[in-house]
Amino acid sequence: MSLRIALLGLLVEAGPSSGYDLTKHFGLSTSNVWSAKHSQIYPELRKMEADGAVTAVEESGARNKRTYEITDGGRGELRRWLIETDPNRDVRSEACLRLFMLPLLDPEESLPLLRAEAAVYQVRVNRLKSLAESMDSDLNRYQATLGVLNMTALRDWATYVADDIERKAAEKRA
Amino acid sequence: MSLRIALLGLLVEAGPSSGYDLTKHFGLSTSNVWSAKHSQIYPELRKMEADGAVTAVEESGARNKRTYEITDGGRGELRRWLIETDPNRDVRSEACLRLFMLPLLDPEESLPLLRAEAAVYQVRVNRLKSLAESMDSDLNRYQATLGVLNMTALRDWATYVADDIERKAAEKRA
DNA sequence: AATAGCATGTAAGAAGTTACATGATTTC
């Protein structure tokens, strides 16, 4: 369901798009909330077309490109899902699972890894901040901002835990 | 892989545990980073036992309970994964996907939903904060704190977007 | 004696990943 909803949302946001275009969106800010590979997206779009949630126009040009557009039915489906569905609140993030368990290692091992994670998230914060500023639509700015807040939280956590572990290791030595 | 790693981590953290115990952990703070149902956990533990990553003791009592303990091999596997693996940074969160797309709705529809989301995350912030305070181990405190920071980010985002939409709607009316 | 919680399992199906497969066009 989530993939279908994500695709409907992207089609509203970005207008008519090919499977290729939609695949690229999952590599940008959307990957902060959901992601999918082209091998899952292409069949899903065909299924949505069969259900009448989207329509497709096949380009006659040399490149065999199909452009999908959301239908009124698709819009209704998306709206109902947003309004009526109690979303599943579980999160799946391998990177957070790793963060979560990094403190299991000895300080000599965990500290550089935690500092490296903080740096990774700092880069993402910077990138998303400038992305947010360059966005012309409110929606895109909101979406980039969600990424900024999420990445900031992870950066802050990694820094806080590294500092705490460092302080405790110093106390022990003293 | 992630489920296996999560189970190994929980077995280090919590000590010898049954599949039932581990299933409950995925309903607590662990669900902020990964989750799994018992129907996936039981077979995975059997597989890990066959691989020598864990050992099992079957209780002779009336309740047919199997207690799993991590082996040295399992500890090594976990350590190597934490140190050597570049984790997948994709996130899957249906709740965030929904947040992400809520601004697609008209203000009259999105505002109450955004305020409700902010309230949901506020409750989680409060719960995790008191959980963090009550935790005796550093690791558990760190883990609860990761939840606090993540939930705070979502609460702040929902509030920021709701305020922004409200302000813009008021400007338009004026 | 009924209800809630402990405790484990399997089977079918849906969702997601990896690898294979093809071919056109643009840029250098």
Added chain:
DNA sequence: GAAATCATGTAACTTCTTACATGCTATT
């Protein structure tokens, strides 16, 4: 003309969810 990028697809496999299935124990 080589490399990067556009563009779509399928097959095999792994992972995850939902539903079914069972039976004990503690509480009220």
